[in-house]
Amino acid sequence: MISERVHELLRSTRPQPPASAPLVTGVSEVDRLLGAEGVPVGRITEWVGAASCGKTGVLRGLVLSARRRGLAVAYVDAGRTLAAGDWADEAPGLLWVVRPPRPADAPDCAEILLRACGFDLVVLDGAPPLADALGVRLQRLARRAAAALVVVRDARARPSGGPVTTRLAFTAVIETPAVPLVWRVEATRDRGAPSPPGRFFLTEPVPDRLATCPPAPDRPATRTRARGAA
Amino acid sequence: MSTPPHAGTATRIACAIVPEFALAVSRRLDAPAPGQPLALVEERGQGGVVRAVDAAAREAGVRLGQSAARARARCPALCCRPWRPERLAEAARALAGMLHEAAPLVVPADDEAPGTFWIDAQGLGRLGGEPALARRLVKVAKREGYPTLRIGVADSAVAARAAALAAGPPVRLVPPGGDAAFLGGLSLEALQLPEDIAESFALLGLRSVADLHALPEGPLLDRFGPAARALLDRALGHDARRPTGRPPEAPPEVGLTLDQPVDQTEALLFGLRGLLDRLAARLLARGLAASRLALRLALDDRSDVERVVEPARPLQHPGLLFELLRDRLERFSLEAPVVELRVVVLEAVPALAEQAHLGVAGRDTAALEAALHRLRGRFGDGTVVRPRPADDPRPEASGRWEPVADVPLAPYGAFVEPHPGSSFGTKPREGPALEGGTPRVEPRAVFRLLPACRPLEARFDAAGLPRAVRWGEAWRPVRVRGPERLSGGWWTGSGYAREDYRLLLPEGAVLWASRDARKGEWQLLGWMD
Numbered sequence: 001m002i003s004e005r006v007h008e009l010l011r012s013t014r015p016q017p018p019a020s021a022p023l024v025t026g027v028s029e030v031d032r033l034l035g036a037e038g039v040p041v042g043r044i045t046e047w048v049g050a051a052s053c054g055k056t057g058v059l060r061g062l063v064l065s066a067r068r069r070g071l072a073v074a075y076v077d078a079g080r081t082l083a084a085g086d087w088a089d090e091a092p093g094l095l096w097v098v099r100p101p102r103p104a105d106a107p108d109c110a111e112i113l114l115r116a117c118g119f120d121l122v123v124l125d126g127a128p129p130l131a132d133a134l135g136v137r138l139q140r141l142a143r144r145a146a147a148a149l150v151v152v153r154d155a156r157a158r159p160s161g162g163p164v165t166t167r168l169a170f171t172a173v174i175e176t177p178a179v180p181l182v183w184r185v186e187a188t189r190d191r192g193a194p195s196p197p198g199r200f201f202l203t204e205p206v207p208d209r210l211a212t213c214p215p216a217p218d219r220p221a222t223r224t225r226a227r228g229a230a
Numbered sequence: 231m232s233t234p235p236h237a238g239t240a241t242r243i244a245c246a247i248v249p250e251f252a253l254a255v256s257r258r259l260d261a262p263a264p265g266q267p268l269a270l271v272e273e274r275g276q277g278g279v280v281r282a283v284d285a286a287a288r289e290a291g292v293r294l295g296q297s298a299a300r301a302r303a304r305c306p307a308l309c310c311r312p313w314r315p316e317r318l319a320e321a322a323r324a325l326a327g328m329l330h331e332a333a334p335l336v337v338p339a340d341d342e343a344p345g346t347f348w349i350d351a352q353g354l355g356r357l358g359g360e361p362a363l364a365r366r367l368v369k370v371a372k373r374e375g376y377p378t379l380r381i382g383v384a385d386s387a388v389a390a391r392a393a394a395l396a397a398g399p400p401v402r403l404v405p406p407g408g409d410a411a412f413l414g415g416l417s418l419e420a421l422q423l424p425e426d427i428a429e430s431f432a433l434l435g436l437r438s439v440a441d442l443h444a445l446p447e448g449p450l451l452d453r454f455g456p457a458a459r460a461l462l463d464r465a466l467g468h469d470a471r472r473p474t475g476r477p478p479e480a481p482p483e484v485g486l487t488l489d490q491p492v493d494q495t496e497a498l499l500f501g502l503r504g505l506l507d508r509l510a511a512r513l514l515a516r517g518l519a520a521s522r523l524a525l526r527l528a529l530d531d532r533s534d535v536e537r538v539v540e541p542a543r544p545l546q547h548p549g550l551l552f553e554l555l556r557d558r559l560e561r562f563s564l565e566a567p568v569v570e571l572r573v574v575v576l577e578a579v580p581a582l583a584e585q586a587h588l589g590v591a592g593r594d595t596a597a598l599e600a601a602l603h604r605l606r607g608r609f610g611d612g613t614v615v616r617p618r619p620a621d622d623p624r625p626e627a628s629g630r631w632e633p634v635a636d637v638p639l640a641p642y643g644a645f646v647e648p649h650p651g652s653s654f655g656t657k658p659r660e661g662p663a664l665e666g667g668t669p670r671v672e673p674r675a676v677f678r679l680l681p682a683c684r685p686l687e688a689r690f691d692a693a694g695l696p697r698a699v700r701w702g703e704a705w706r707p708v709r710v711r712g713p714e715r716l717s718g719g720w721w722t723g724s725g726y727a728r729e730d731y732r733l734l735l736p737e738g739a740v741l742w743a744s745r746d747a748r749k750g751e752w753q754l755l756g757w758m759d
Contacts, residue, residue, distance in 0.1 A: 027673045051739040056759035057675045079681070081756065084617040084629030086676040095616055096634055100609050109605060109613075116601035172738055178711060181732060181740060181758070183675060204732075204758065205674045 023121060023148050026061040029198030033168065033189045039121070039150060040165050042143035044135065047152040049170035054185040054202045055152065058170070059123065060086060062150070067093030071120035074098060074113045078106035078126035103127055107134055114141035114149070125152040135162015167191040172202070180204035241472065242360070242406070244349035244383045245390035246329065246367055248376050251345025252282050252313070255321045258375035262309040271298045272313040281313040318344040324577045327481055328374050332366035337473050342391070348473035351383050364401040385409045386469035392420035409467025414440040421464050427454060439465050481575040482512040491530040491567030495560055501571050502559060503552055509573055510548035513581070519544030522577035525555055527562065528570035535562060542602055542636040544579050553600040557607030598637045623716055624726070625677045626755060677742065679756040686743050686752035696752070699733060701741065708733040708741070717747070732758070
């Protein structure tokens with residue numbers, strides 16, 4: 001059928017993302033650690049840190065940067081813990097957040113997304129550690145799809161199996177223990193080319209929330225009594 | 231409807247009516263909870279206006295023309311669904327196609343309210359006669375989700391319609407030659423009078439069709455002109471309207487009867503693939519795309535199972551149809567081996583030409599749709615979502631997850647650089663602030679929500695603030711930062727007043743807890759990362 005042939009033609013002629021545009025986080029210190037290549041395409045990058053170390057905040061920067069360039073991002077939120085307000089943005093790139101019913105289903109979701117060859121960045125967050133065979137399969141699919149796969153895990157969880165090319169570890173301390181909080185984050189790259197740690201600050205997003213406070217509707221006008229009336 | 235050359239000869243016509251068709255379609259497609267009062271609301275400006283209500287909602291005080299807010303105030307359990315008149319014609323065509331299983335000619339009545347059908351009821355003696363026709367029609371309608379279908383059979387269209395709408399049992403058969411007598415016992419509303427004539431008749435004290443029969447014809451024609459002639463004809467059961475035209479084609483359907491019962495999913499998938507190739511060819515031949523399908527399995531224990539699927543957009547491609555149905559088939563929990571596999575197109579729409587964006591930096595829409603169908607089929611319709619902003623100061627409510635139902639057809643890479651070496655491509659627009667080619671993003675922490683907020687397990691100090699909380703399996707001392715006071719929503723009836731705190735754990739984790747300012751209860755909402 002003609003439609004099938006057109007789809008085949010589209011697949012075969014689909015341009016690859018230009019090599020001159022690396023996937024970056026927008027946080028200069030982290031991007032320096034990643035190098036000129038950025039988050040490597042066709043490979044697995046592991047994003048490691050304890051709770052409140054700022055890894056999701058940096059990841060948000062990576063997703064937003066990609067979307068602002070018009071790239072397509074899929075985010076598998078295995079624990080269903082993302083807050084929609086943090087990720088709503090008018091950027092032109094596609095963003096699908098996949099929230100499977102169980103965390104154990106998350107790797108299957110990532111596999112389906114990578115097989116579609118429709119995304120430039122796939123994030124797998126909160127999934128159980130990947131077995132070796134599954135890691136290798138996802139890496140091959142990522143290479144075929146010309147997509148970057150970022151696997152996010154807690155610092156206490158077992159490392160993922162398979163060929164992890166880059167591993168960024170995040171640690172943080174509270175710099176200003178008052179509201180709004182400020183974190184001093186240190187990112188290190190413990191796999192790949194050695195480089196000194198990157199340090200930067202993260203803040204709590206209080207001003208954004210206050211700015212979106214909805215106005216209360218008008219109250220009905222109250223009847224005023226004439227001065228001097230009984 | 232037209233006047234055939236044999237008008238005036240003895241004929242039998244059936245009229246099938248689905249009362250409150252818009253509500254019935256909504257109840258079938260939008261699936262409100264059973265028994266829940268239902269209203270259809272038309273969006274106008276900032277609010278909505280009630281356009282249709284069912285009996286339960288009417289009993290609760292909801293009226294046509296009310297604002298949606300007032301209707302909800304009257305009936306808190308009210309289920310409001312959007313008023314979508316554009317889909318009534320499509321639903322009527324689909325139902326006519328299904329009713330065609332029970333009768334040789336079924337046409338939607340274009341000159342009547344949506345949900346009215348004319349059916350040729352002549353010459354059915356060898357098929358059980360008119361009672362059997364009515365039973366078949368009711369059975370098909372029930373199967374298709376329209377259990378309230380009413381049937382009237384008579385010599386003329388006006389009498390058949392009046393019989394269908396008459397109070398009492400859902401099926402009424404007027405004997406041959408009995409139209410005038412039947413209509414004589416009805417009120418004048420059965421004749422569908424124009425509004426001005428109905429008012430005049432009411433002023434003259436005319437109430438029933440029998441009153442009209444009793445009047446002399448001459449003065450009536452003098453007073454009301456040619457319109458009265460048509461009324462008198464109708465009152466006597468003289469109605470030239472007949473069901474004519476080409477019967478709607480039944481939606482494509484393919485089936486596979488297996489040589490022996492099969493209980494292996496792989497074998498069923500193999501059969502499904504072949505079925506969908508045939509189905510796609512039929513759709514293509516008729517220029518249609520399936521917008522609603524049913525996968526039906528007949529089991530060896532003589533039971534049937536069915537799953538109805540609605541794709542993100544109408545489909546015609548066999549590969550996409552397969553991706554849509556394969557996971558549904560895998561998720562069937564079968565009590566017995568399968569003996570027959572059937573795919574029925576419940577609703578189809580004309581296939582649209584698809585614009586192929588050759589040479590443009592974009593992704594394959596068909597592949598994305600296939601992934602969407604697989605994810606929705608395997609894990610549920612709400613699995614794939616996209617964030618949308620919401621106007622609420624509470625962090626957990628400042629956005630909402632909107633299910634992804636379709637894939638944008640146009641290339642979404644508005645900022646993508648043209649492919650090197652290609653003369654085509656999207657023109658880069660001026661985007662957000664760029665810094666050395668890199669979009670600038672202000673780093674900030676984000677909220678992570680617990681799947682369900684839970685009471686905070688804490689030990690409190692004299693000031694009523696937590697000094698230790700249970701996090702994981704152990705008790706941890708905390709430093710408290712806050713409060714951040716939030717209140718609002720009093721105008722919606724779901725007001726809140728609370729104090730948000732940050733609880734700093736020794737190892738650096740920052741928990742996010744909230745104290746209800748009115749009840750004093752503490753909730754753990756999540757953490758920051």
